[in-house]
Amino acid sequence: DQQVKQNSPSLSxxxxxxxxxxxxxxxxxxxxFLWYKKYPAEGPTFLISISSIKDKNEDGRFTVFLNKSxxxxxxxxxxxxxxxxxxxxxxxxxxGNQFYFGTGTxxxxxx
Amino acid sequence: xxxxxQSPSNKVTxxxxxxxxxxxxxxxxTALYWYRQSLxxxxxxxxxxxxxxxPDKSGLPxxxxxxxxxxxxxxxxxxxxxxxxxxxxxxxxxxLGISGSWGSEQFFGPGTRLTVL
Numbered sequence: 202d203q204q205v206k207q208n209s210p211s212l213s214x215x216x217x218x219x220x221x222x223x224x225x226x227x228x229x230x231x232x233x234f235l236w237y238k239k240y241p242a243e244g245p246t247f248l249i250s251i252s253s254i255k256d257k258n259e260d261g262r263f264t265v266f267l268n269k270s271x272x273x274x275x276x277x278x279x280x281x282x283x284x285x286x287x288x289x290x291x292x293x294x295x296x297g298n299q300f301y302f303g304t305g306t307x308x309x310x311x312x
Numbered sequence: 313x314x315x316x317x318q319s320p321s322n323k324v325t326x327x328x329x330x331x332x333x334x335x336x337x338x339x340x341x342t343a344l345y346w347y348r349q350s351l352x353x354x355x356x357x358x359x360x361x362x363x364x365x366x367p368d369k370s371g372l373p374x375x376x377x378x379x380x381x382x383x384x385x386x387x388x389x390x391x392x393x394x395x396x397x398x399x400x401x402x403x404x405x406x407x408l409g410i411s412g413s414w415g416s417e418q419f420f421g422p423g424t425r426l427t428v429l
Contacts, residue, residue, distance in 0.1 A: 244403055244420030298409060304354030
């Protein structure tokens, strides 16, 4: 049973525009959320995170938004750059430090 | 470097053979996770080690899969009598194992690509 879902397997965005990646979860007990970025033939790397007590966290071009009532998480990348092209995974963590990953969204930023 | 390392990077084996995959976590990280990523799929949780506690094996797909972590550091994932559906990239990650932002972040290794013929 998939507790974290990324319903868009792929997304294409023009360079300079905003990329919005979405993630939904089912378990209201998750207390921490993270986004990971993965290039081909490499392991995922941590990008940005947010605690369940917050609704926004910003780091440079990356902002994560959390809507707890909707059990929805999104990652905004502004402005998008060709180097951002990768697969993005969202992950949710429970108090037992168990991670649940989404299936990923492949982002292509077109120069 | 001081990141998570995995070996081998690639493994091709015949159906029915046993394989061992190795993970060296970041020194000092008490939590270690194994995941599997099949073609077109997300990260499938396999097993989680936290300190000296009994591992969380809830993600292991069958009893052909087992893992151990010796001395709280290096981990080995063993797949017995491999099947073609075991073909995937096996990823290992480690973390400080403490709840909260700075403790939860996982650092991933580059993965082992397993192909079962």
